[in-house]
Amino acid sequence: MWENIMxxxxxxxxDCATIKEIGNLKPRLLEMGLIPGTxxxxxxxxxxxxxxxxxxxxxxxxIRLDDxxxxxxxx
Amino acid sequence: MKKPLxxxxxxxxxxxxxxxxxxTGLSQKVSNYPxxxxxxxxxxxxxxxxxxxxxxxxxxxxITPETVDEGIVSEQLLTWIHNPELRPKAIxxxxxxxxxxxxxxxxxxxxxxxxxxIIALNMMDRVREQNNEINIDALKKLFNAVAVVPMSATEKTxxxxxxxxxxxxxxxxxxxxxxxxxxxxxxxxxxxxxxxxLTSYFNISNQIANSISLRLITRDSALMSYENLDLxxxxxxxxxxxxxxxxxxxxxxxxxxxxxxxxxxxxxxxxAQIHEKLIIANTDVKKKSKSEVTDQIITHPIFxxxxxxxxxxxxxxxxxxxxxxxxxxxxxTFAVFGDWLVSTLxxxxxxDLLVEGVVAGxxxxxxxxxxxxxxxxFLCLLEDSGYMAxxxxxxxxxxxxxxxxxxxxxxxxxxxxxxxxGIMAARTIDSWRERLITILVLPLLSCSxxxxxxxxxxxxxxxxxxxxxxxxxQGLTMVSMYLLGTCTxxxxxxxxxxxxxxxxxxxxVMELPPYRVPMLRSVFNEVYQRAKAFLTDxxxxxMAISIVLWILASFPRMENGESVSIHESYAGRIGHAIEPxxxxxxxxxKIGIGLLTSFAAxxxxxxxLATIYNVEQSDDEFVSLKDALxxxxxxxGSPTFTVLVALSLMVFYVYAAQCMATFAVVKNETNSWKxxxxxxxxxxxxxxVGALVVxxxxxxxxxx
Numbered sequence: 001m002w003e004n005i006m007x008x009x010x011x012x013x014x015d016c017a018t019i020k021e022i023g024n025l026k027p028r029l030l031e032m033g034l035i036p037g038t039x040x041x042x043x044x045x046x047x048x049x050x051x052x053x054x055x056x057x058x059x060x061x062x063i064r065l066d067d068x069x070x071x072x073x074x075x
Numbered sequence: 076m077k078k079p080l081x082x083x084x085x086x087x088x089x090x091x092x093x094x095x096x097x098x099t100g101l102s103q104k105v106s107n108y109p110x111x112x113x114x115x116x117x118x119x120x121x122x123x124x125x126x127x128x129x130x131x132x133x134x135x136x137x138i139t140p141e142t143v144d145e146g147i148v149s150e151q152l153l154t155w156i157h158n159p160e161l162r163p164k165a166i167x168x169x170x171x172x173x174x175x176x177x178x179x180x181x182x183x184x185x186x187x188x189x190x191x192x193i194i195a196l197n198m199m200d201r202v203r204e205q206n207n208e209i210n211i212d213a214l215k216k217l218f219n220a221v222a223v224v225p226m227s228a229t230e231k232t233x234x235x236x237x238x239x240x241x242x243x244x245x246x247x248x249x250x251x252x253x254x255x256x257x258x259x260x261x262x263x264x265x266x267x268x269x270x271x272x273l274t275s276y277f278n279i280s281n282q283i284a285n286s287i288s289l290r291l292i293t294r295d296s297a298l299m300s301y302e303n304l305d306l307x308x309x310x311x312x313x314x315x316x317x318x319x320x321x322x323x324x325x326x327x328x329x330x331x332x333x334x335x336x337x338x339x340x341x342x343x344x345x346x347a348q349i350h351e352k353l354i355i356a357n358t359d360v361k362k363k364s365k366s367e368v369t370d371q372i373i374t375h376p377i378f379x380x381x382x383x384x385x386x387x388x389x390x391x392x393x394x395x396x397x398x399x400x401x402x403x404x405x406x407x408t409f410a411v412f413g414d415w416l417v418s419t420l421x422x423x424x425x426x427d428l429l430v431e432g433v434v435a436g437x438x439x440x441x442x443x444x445x446x447x448x449x450x451x452x453f454l455c456l457l458e459d460s461g462y463m464a465x466x467x468x469x470x471x472x473x474x475x476x477x478x479x480x481x482x483x484x485x486x487x488x489x490x491x492x493x494x495x496x497g498i499m500a501a502r503t504i505d506s507w508r509e510r511l512i513t514i515l516v517l518p519l520l521s522c523s524x525x526x527x528x529x530x531x532x533x534x535x536x537x538x539x540x541x542x543x544x545x546x547x548x549q550g551l552t553m554v555s556m557y558l559l560g561t562c563t564x565x566x567x568x569x570x571x572x573x574x575x576x577x578x579x580x581x582x583x584v585m586e587l588p589p590y591r592v593p594m595l596r597s598v599f600n601e602v603y604q605r606a607k608a609f610l611t612d613x614x615x616x617x618m619a620i621s622i623v624l625w626i627l628a629s630f631p632r633m634e635n636g637e638s639v640s641i642h643e644s645y646a647g648r649i650g651h652a653i654e655p656x657x658x659x660x661x662x663x664x665k666i667g668i669g670l671l672t673s674f675a676a677x678x679x680x681x682x683x684l685a686t687i688y689n690v691e692q693s694d695d696e697f698v699s700l701k702d703a704l705x706x707x708x709x710x711x712g713s714p715t716f717t718v719l720v721a722l723s724l725m726v727f728y729v730y731a732a733q734c735m736a737t738f739a740v741v742k743n744e745t746n747s748w749k750x751x752x753x754x755x756x757x758x759x760x761x762x763x764v765g766a767l768v769v770x771x772x773x774x775x776x777x778x779x
Contacts, residue, residue, distance in 0.1 A: 016361060022335060026582050027294050028505075030338035031137040033177045038342075041360040043367065047376045050472030051481070051583055055360045058174040060367065060587040062468045064475075067582065 004075040009052065009068035011042035017073035025070055033057045040073060078119070079127045079245045084148065084185060085169030086178050087134035088461075088588040090197040093228035094169055095131040096597050098238065103600075115147075122238045127245060130163070136177075138184045139290050139297045139337075143502045149300040156188060156287075157277055157306060165191040165221060165244040167237070172209055172225070173201035173589075175355050179345050180338075186218040187255045187286035191244050194220050195237055200227040201589070202355075205362075213352040219254045229594065255282050256344040258289070262336065265326045266292055268318050276311055291319050292326065293337040366461070366589045374465050383466055390453045391491075398445040405445075409438035428625060431686055436621025439682040440614045446523040448606050450492035455601045458485065459593035464585055471583050477565050478572035480509035481583050487513065487564075490520035491557075494737045495612070496605055498744055506581040512571045514744060515754055518737055519564040521557050521729060524677040528728050529556055531681055535701045536721040552725075560729045563761070613736050617676050624672050624679070628686055646687070660727065660763070661720040661770040663709060673733040680728075719778050723770040730765050732758035 011017060019038045022030065034040070034056055043053040043060065051062045085091040096103075099118025116131040132151060133144035140146040155162045168185055170178040186192050194214065202209060215223045222240040226233020258266075269288035274281065290297040298316070301307055307315065323333040349355060372378055413430045420426040457463050463485050471481030479487075482504045489497035497517050504510040521529075533549050540548050627646035649671060650664030657667050665687050669680040681700070688703040707715040732738075738751040745751075 025335070026584060027139070027334055027338070028136065028141050028582070028584050030335050031139070031180060032584070032586075033180065033338075033342055035335070035339050035342045039360045043370075044374070046374075046469060046472060048472055051468055051585075053370075053374070053468065053587060055367070057177050057360075058358050059177060060364075060370075062464075062471075062481075062583070062585045062587055064471070064583045067584075 006073060006075065007069050008040065008042070008054070008071040008073050009065055011073065011075070013042060013044060015042045015075065016040070017042070017075045019071060020074045021072040023070040023072065026067060029063065029067065032061065034071065080130060080163040081120075081127050081241055081245075082130045082132060082151075082163045082166045083169060084132045084166055084181070085134060085195075086136055086171065086174075086181060088586060089134065089169045089171045089178060090228045091134060091169040092131065093594050093597050094167075094195060094197065094226075094234075094237075095129065096594075096600055097228060097231065097234050099129055101600075103604075120238070120241075122242060125242045125245060127164070127241065135181065137181060139294045140300065141296065142505050146300065146303070149297070150304055152185075152188060153300050153304055153306070155190065156279060156283060162190055165193050165241060167193045167195050167241065169195045169197055171198050171201075172196045173198050173205065173207075175209070176342070176345055176349060176358075179349075180341055182218060183256055183341055183345060184286070184290075186220070187282060189280060189283055192218060192220045193237070193240050193244065194218065194223040195233075196223055196225045197228055199225045199233070200230050207356055210352065210354045213354050217254065217348055217352060217354070229591065255286060256341055258285065258340060261329065262326070262331065262340070265322055265329065269315070269322055272315055272318050276307065276315075289337045289340070291315075292322055292333055294334065364589060366587070369590055370465065370587070373462070374469055379465070379469050383469065386457070386462075387488075390450065393453075394446050394449050398449055401445040402442055405438065405441050409434060409441075424629075427629060428622070431629075432622040432625035433618075435625075435682050435686060436618045439621060439678055440610065440617050442527065443523050443678065444606060444610070446526065447492045447609055448602055450489075450523070451496070451602050451605050452598065454485065454489055454492075455598045456593050459591075459598055461588045461590045464587050467583075467585055468587060475509075475581070475583070478509065478512050478568045480504045480506060480513065480581070481585065483509065483513040486517060487520060490517045490522060493522050493524070493609060493613070494518045494520070494734065495609075495740050498737070498740050502744070505584070507578045508572075508575050509581060511575060511745065511750065512568050514741055515571060515750065516564040516568045518732065518734065518754065518758065519560045519567065519730065521560045522677075522734075524734070525556075525728050527678050527681045529553055529725055531684075531700065531704075532721040532725055535704050536716060536718050552722075556725055556729055559726070563730070567757070613676060616736055617679060620672055620674075620676070620679055621682060624668075624683055624686060628668075659771065660766040661717075661723050663715050665707075665715065666720075666724065670727075670731075670733075673728075673731070674735060676736065677728060677731075677733050719770055719773040722773070723766040726769050727762045727766040729762075730758055731762035 005020065006017075008017070008019075017040055019034060019036050019040055021036060022034065025034065038056060041055040043055055045052045045065075049065055051064050052068050053060060053062045054068075055061075083091055083095055095116065095118060098120050102120075103116055103118040114133075118129045118131070120127050120129050132148045135145040135148045137145075138149055138152055140149040166185055166188075168182045170182060172178075182192070182194065196209065196211070196214075199209075209225070211223050211225060214220070221244050224233055224237045224240055226237060228234075263285070266285070266288040269291055270281065270284045273279065273284040273287055277284075279287075287297075298319070301315075302312065326333045326336065373382060413434050416426065416430050416434065420429070454463075457466075466484050467481035470484050474480055474483050483501070486497040486500040486504075489500050494517050497520075498514050501510050501513045501517070504513060530553075533552050537549050537552050542548050542551065624646065627649070628644050630645055631643075646668050647664065650667040653667045653671070654662075654664045657670065662670070665684070668687060669683045672683040673680045684704070685700050688700060688707075704716050705714075709715050732755045738755065741751040741754060742748055
């Protein structure tokens with residue numbers, strides 16, 4: 001089985017993935033539970049490169065695209 | 076004897092404030108934390124003959140702070156750690172049970188502080204809805220909590236059980252033996268130097284020192300709370316800093332990342348415990364909640380903004396239509412009351428002071444209350460329902476491009492009622508620069524204090540004709556004033572981004588909480604508190620200025636005790652003195668007096684004009700101010716007010732920095748006089764230039 005490694009920003013609507021690496025992520029996102037091994041689902045993006053929405057643990061979260069690019073996930 | 080203290084702490088959106096309201100009812104005292112204008116809510120609870128004070132701490136995801144609000148929590152907890160005599164009898168950790176693991180992160184931090192812990196397992200209704208179950212006993216054992224109380228603030232269940240547990244913990248002195256997360260020995264070894272430094276400085280247990288060390292090594296902002304509280308001498312602080320950076324290097328050399336270590340340790344431990352002890356069934360991110368389905372429309376790229384504009388339109392429409400009846404009522408009541416005082420009291424100084432100073436002043440304050448209440452009510456409803464988070468999500472991109480933040484939307488909207496609550500609401504913006512710019516441009520949005528000025532001038536000088544088939548010219552002028560302020564605010568924000576350097580990274584991290592029906596009790600409570608704050612804070616200043624103005628307008632007296640004409644009064648002299656400066660804008664000395672007194676608050680302009688024209692008519696009746704303005708003539712016989720003067724004056728009011736209360740709040744919030752001064756300078760320049768362009772440009776084009 002091969003893993004599909006990409007950044008969170010590259011996921012498509014409703015894609016599920018697992019967080020692999022968090023690079024230099026904002027500490028607050030870590031405190032909210034985005035740590036390696038956590039399942040995550042991509043909900044939607046906003047137009048013109050605005051923030052994205054994901055579901056992680058039991059809540060919905062919006063973060064900016066730049067932060068999403070520093071999260072590596074595997075699908 | 077001092078009443079026992081209980082503290083409430085929890086994540087944002089955990090229902091903490093709803094529980095606080097249910098426990099305390101209306102016996103709440105809202106004051107500010109020393110030095111900053113962050114609400115400090117304390118409520119008195121009376122239950123089964125036991126009395127205790129309940130402290131509501133701001134919502135936070137972690138003890139390590141990111142915003143001003145969260146700094147309060149961090150500093151409060153540190154104060155308790157280092158001053159055991161101040162500690163509360165228990166901390167109630169409020170948890171959204173339908174979102175367990177993330178909420179337990181904060182709980183696990185708190186459980187290591189050596190203070191008895193009660194877990195309020197809120198939103199159990201949602202857990203049942205999801206056909207899930209929580210193993211209460213296992214949870215209690217995991218944190219060695221005094222009690223775990225399943226409850227639901229929305230269904231009002233479990234409140235008495237929580238009160239019982241709190242009272243029990245007050246009556247029995249509990250020996251605390253909280254658990255702590257397991258720190259792997261290799262990491263414990265690395266943080267040992269920090270722990271030793273802490274235990275050598277303070278009389279704290281190893282467990283607490285370990286817990287603090289973990290935060291100190293992970294984040295710089297954890298140390299800031301120590302600095303703010305002055306708990307360490309300079310030499311101690313530098314030694315601690317040195318130790319921390321050394322430990323970080325060792326940790327990173329060992330293949331760990333120091334800036335994620337606390338979160339990774341805690342969540343790994345939590346996830347494992349939740350799984351092993353079967354506290355709750357594994358969650359599945361694939362599950363679609365009802366809110367997610369709703370959001371397919373609410374945050375839709377096309378429908379979302381349309382819905383938002385629709386809601387904005389509805390809110391402003393209701394403010395103007397619903398508020399007019401109570402405002403007319405307040406207005407006429409005060410007129411009748413003034414007349415009654417005039418006919419009852421013997422003529423003299425005291426009567427004049429009461430009628431023209433005090434009654435007019437109180438009336439000027441109360442008249443805004445209907446509009447402020449309606450706007451705050453709507454904003455609270457939108458916030459509590461979860462909608463405002465979606466607005467921030469949709470607007471962040473646009474706001475970021477002009478130097479603001481998704482979270483700036485709510486403060487800016489509050490600014491249409493009053494800049495002061497808006498400036499305070501900007502505290503939730505986690506980036507310093509975006510928060511500062513939000514605060515700086517906020518007073519450009521037309522607050523309700525400008526409305527009476529616009530209303531008076533528009534109704535007196537703008538004809539009520541229909542233009543382009545559908546628009547009423549008066550309404551159109553009003554909307555233009557609001558748009559002028561709003562658009563200028565956006566432009567100025569963009570300009571400020573060029574001059575104000577970025578401190579740290581800007582970020583937008585926002586939870587989109589599930590939609591819920593707002594709890595009316597919490598909403599009304601909030602509206603009541605804010606309206607009260609407006610009446611007392613702004614009211615005091617407006618009242619004082621109203622009396623000072625009356626004195627300026629009525630003195631000096633002639634030798635026989637009669638008042639002189641307003642021309643020769645102190646107010647008149649000041650007005651005459653500044654006339655050369657404001658003449659290019661089309662204003663005479665009477666308007667000059669109004670501009671000066673507006674420095675207390677803008678709406679004072681209307682009562683000033685009312686006072687001036689009342690005093691000038693020097694009969695004992697309230698005349699219609701509108702007619703007085705229309706009929707007023709300059710010494711050369713030409714009218715004082717023309718359409719052009721009215722427009723120039725309105726533009727001046729859109730821009731001018733005229734609210735002392737706002738500057739005081741900005742000084743508090745930014746901790747410096749630099750920013751309020753900048754605000755006064757840039758806004759005054761805009762006002763003068765704007766009004767000049769309107770008046771001189773208008774005359775050049777041949778308007779009058």
